[in-house]
Amino acid sequence: MKKYLLAAVLIISGCVSTQAFSDPRPNMSAGEFKALVRQSLKNPYSVKDFAMSREPYQIGPDGFGRTHWIMCANYFATNSYGGLVRSGVTVFFKDGTVEKIQPTQGQGCANAQPTKFD
Numbered sequence: 783m784k785k786y787l788l789a790a791v792l793i794i795s796g797c798v799s800t801q802a803f804s805d806p807r808p809n810m811s812a813g814e815f816k817a818l819v820r821q822s823l824k825n826p827y828s829v830k831d832f833a834m835s836r837e838p839y840q841i842g843p844d845g846f847g848r849t850h851w852i853m854c855a856n857y858f859a860t861n862s863y864g865g866l867v868r869s870g871v872t873v874f875f876k877d878g879t880v881e882k883i884q885p886t887q888g889q890g891c892a893n894a895q896p897t898k899f900d
Contacts, residue, residue, distance in 0.1 A: 808838045808851050808875040815853050816899060819871050822883050828860040832899035835891060838875060851875040854891035857899065870894075 815834060820826040834855035842849035856870040870890040874881045 806878045808878045808880075810838060810853060810873075810875075812836070812897070815855070815873065818873060818880065818883060819855055819857075819899075822871055822885065823859055824862060825860050828866070829899045830858040830866070831896070832857045833891070833894035833896045835893050836895060839893070854886070854894065856889055856891050856894045 812834070819834075823829065832855065835853050838851045838853050840849045841852055844850065852872055852874055854870060854872040856868070858866050858868055861867050861869075868888055870886040870888070872884045872886055872890060874884065
């Protein structure tokens with residue numbers, strides 16, 4: 783009976799991955815990040831009071847034990863109705879490349895530092 787129990791434990795433990803769940807650090811400059819933000823805006827010329835994270839940083843772990851690299855920004859810009867609103871964007875990276883760009887509302891980026899949006 784002990785042999786069967788030992789065999790079952792070895793078979794089950796063989797199904798668990800020992801791979802580290804982490805992505806490589808992305809190489810994105812401030813200029814490249816601003817270009818991504820500019821593409822996601824309806825009116826990029828309306829941006830005021832722009833602040834962004836200086837470099838990618840890690841968040842996590844998520845429910846699967848993985849960490850993720852992100853960059854984020856806060857800004858004032860006009861919305862579809864022409865009103866000036868506080869908004870932001872978070873860029874998620876996977877395997878060193880952009881996975882998705884997610885808009886945020888308000889102060890979505892806690893470690894943003896003021897910079898020019900040229």
